[in-house]
Amino acid sequence: MTNGLPGRLLQRRENFRRTSFLELFFDLAFIFALTRLSRALLDDTSLNGGFQVLLMLAALWWVWFVTAWSADWFDPGAPLIVVLLLGVMFGGLLMAAAVPTAFDEHAMVFAVAYVAIHVGRGALLIPALRGHPLQLRSLRVALWFAISGVIWVAGAFVAPAREALWAIAVVLEYSHARLRWPFPGLGRSTWADLQVNGDHLSERYQQIFIIALGELILIAGFTYSDSGLDRESTIAFALAFVTAAALARLYLVPAGTRLGASIMAAGPTGSKLALLAGYLHLVMIAGILATSVAMERTIDDPGGEHSAAQLALGVGGPALFLTARILLSAVVDTSLPWARLVGVPAIIVFGLVSARLPQLANSAVVAGVLLLIVLVDAMPGLWRFVRRADASDAPDQRPHG
Template identity: 65%
Template sequence: MSSGLPARLLRRREVSRRPSFLELFFDLAFILALNRLSRALEDDLGVGGAYRTALLLAAIWWVWFVTAWSTDWFEPRTPLISGLLLWVMFGGMLMAAAAPTAYAGHALVFAGAYVAIHLGRAALLLPALRGHPLQLRTLRVAIWFAVSGVLWLAGAFVGPAQVLLWTAAVVLDYSMARLRWPTPRLGRSSWENLQIIGEHLSERYQQIFIIALGELILTAGITFSQSGFDLGRSAAFALMFVNAVSLGRLYLVPGGMRLGTAIEAMGPPGSRLGLLAGYLHLVMIAGVLATGVGSRLMIMEPFSHELAAVVTMAAGPTLFLTGWILLALAVHGKFSWQRLIGMVAILIAAVAGHELSLLVNSAIITGLLILIAHGDTLANRVRRHRQS
């Protein structure tokens, strides 16, 4: 590794792999983002609204994801990287604040902040990495963010094509990362250039997922406090809590999926698993977001029969389980049929009980989540009982 400033910027693999205080502080901006996105979805509760909210979530998630990888490569305690984290945090808060009206007047704030975050990161890192081989990697990433930035900004100005242009931008950003940013005359990054510290990145994923669960509880708690403490709303609040606990248990047991260990064991190619985990965490967090919206609607009107709310409540756990099952397959190489059956059961219950109240539907979904969360334990007990 070369000497001088570039060497001091890079995180050494032998030092502490735990996230720094500033990284955890940076995650706080994600609470605001999820809160504003949940309000955007609640205000536009339909297929089109869900898709538009998903686009905004994908953009905000990509800001968090790229920043998490940056702090895996660079030492967050250096002044330059600390300043970069604060820059991204402020930009992320602007995006979050503009999210509920990103399709109705504040598209330029949202898109402009997104582009400024990614190009500003390059503007800081490229001069600092002068003379280091990793400068080329940063340059490739910056070029592709500049290309997608054109789409983001064009979408902000061309209202009728906004969703189409922003969809193209999201696809470009996500696909270029998987392709390792192939750039004319500059080639593409190797997996060795993209090697990550599995333990650090795994902890970052766990922390942001806990943040998402925390936002779910916070929003539901505020709604409950403002709506009253009658029996129906109290039962709805209790069901929300059990759902949050079940999702947390499913995610963290066993051992947070052992994602960090699996990444480290693969060496440089483990970056592919880390990237896939980033995509799948987006799916799981989308599930938590939908669960939060469904819980809020249920707490406000526990005996309502609104179909869109029923669909939202079922979609939340389904999205989470989809991401969780695929992540488990990637890490362990085993497909969890019992969790797939549980996910299908949730969908069937939602279809069959669409005329039931939100409270009853949530109780059914909660019961199924508990069975899924404890499925391995119950299966092992049954197996031991049969063998005895």
């Protein structure tokens, strides 16, 4: 398992492994981050506020994603990797704590913690990989993060250009990952250099998605607990639960459970699929975050009139999730499920039609459409089950004797 490296650093690619306890412990930082992001969006639902939350979510997701990708390569029990994961976790907690004021007095905390995570990862791994081909890959990644880090810190210094500079940094980082981190004089990584264990990374995606849904239920539960438990708030809380259950089912069936096998079957180019899945999971989590805030507002004020922001969150959130989920099906199963394709415009149309109704009624409409998509989506499987049951109960028509 050493691959010639000290400290038993690298995993063998053929080894199947489950997510380690340390990786799950690391995910706790993302739970805190999502609660801070939902609170920030709840406090400012303007376009500018939404854009700021999106930038912070993209940064925090990139911390989680790059760390999950790195942990896929290295032995989580190696002392260096333990130190690395704990350091990244602490940096992520600092970023999450700075979220409410990341575009004000604590911009430097957010930016420096982010840069330190990515540059620090390279500072630890590059010396440890001395003499191994992966050292060059880690060097390319670290150099690009150092360049984008200058933009992050500059944005923290220059308040009027903060959103623009941080947006440029995010686009730069996401683009160079897709381009395999090309660097002058060092070339670019091959997809084989970036190959991942599909089963492990797919499991990590499922775990972080469940965490995002958990944030929706957690916030809904807290809000309902403080609402006085009246009838309308109880209905709104039930709708939040139905929505969460529908989103979970739409995620897991079918491509959510086939992603790992598809990555493995693609061979060296499976890393391209794994990266695309990472981008789509960011979009799905953004949709869940928006849905979470919309449900919280509905539970808090079920009879309230709809604002444009509430409508955008309550309708746009599920539609955004479902769109990304359809694209994931397209790349994993090369299929476009018609119920979900029809479901996206249905959510938007019925959500807009019910915009004049109280928040509770509008939430019921959106939840009803999601539930209908789940039922229609499941009909082919139910029909096959019924036909198999009928066939097994049919009398044996073979001649006897």
